[in-house]
Every structure is written in structure tokens, then in C-alpha cells.
Amino acid sequence: MKIEERREGRVVVLSVEGRLDHAGAEIFDAHVSRLIAADERALVIDFHGVDFVASMGIRALIKPYQALAQQGGRIVVANLGESVRSVFRLAGIDQAVPIYDSVGTAVAALA
Numbered sequence: 001m002k003i004e005e006r007r008e009g010r011v012v013v014l015s016v017e018g019r020l021d022h023a024g025a026e027i028f029d030a031h032v033s034r035l036i037a038a039d040e041r042a043l044v045i046d047f048h049g050v051d052f053v054a055s056m057g058i059r060a061l062i063k064p065y066q067a068l069a070q071q072g073g074r075i076v077v078a079n080l081g082e083s084v085r086s087v088f089r090l091a092g093i094d095q096a097v098p099i100y101d102s103v104g105t106a107v108a109a110l111a
Helices: 022-037 055-070 082-091 103-110
Strands: 002-008 011-020 042-053 074-078
Touching: 002 022, 011 022, 011 055, 011 103, 022 055, 042 055, 042 082, 042 103, 055 074, 055 082, 074 103
Parallel strands: 011 042, 042 074
Antiparallel strands: 002 011
């Protein structure tokens, strides 16, 4: 799991690459938890480089979604491949976490 971080205004964009499986979920969770602890409140997760999401990966996304919602923040996702989008639909994540077709659209929604 590789995560690249950049800032676009007040929004932090995380470009994730690899598998969001058990090991990847731990890396993702640690990275996002550090951002939330540092008072970041607007996160875009770019899934362009992710081709697999396991149940632990879904949990790793829901945990910060809930934490940010309680603190007045938001987390959204962008660039889901079809297989990842299917997993999100099956798990019902698409009903909670906003999904955007591009990072630019996601950033604009949070700005």
C-alpha cells in the first residue's frame, strides 16, 4: 500500500495505490488517523490505484468517515474502478460516503 498526500486549499488529497486488504487497511488507518488528529477536516481519497478492497479496507474507510462526521468534517472518495465500485455498492458504502468521478470534482465539493 502506497499513499501520496497533497493539499489543495484546505482539502487533503490522498492518492492510494495497491490493495486495501488487511495490511493495506492498517497503513491507511494509521495515515488517516494522523491527519484527523492534526485537525484535518476535509479528505479526498483517490482510489485510482486501488484494484482490491477487502472488508478490513471498508472498515478502514468507515472509521474516519464516522470520526470526521462527529467533528464536522467530511471524507469523500474519487476515481473508483468498477470492481471497487461494486464492492462499495454491495457493502452499502456508496449510501454513506460520497463518490465522485474525479479528484477535481471531489475537491470542489469539499471546498
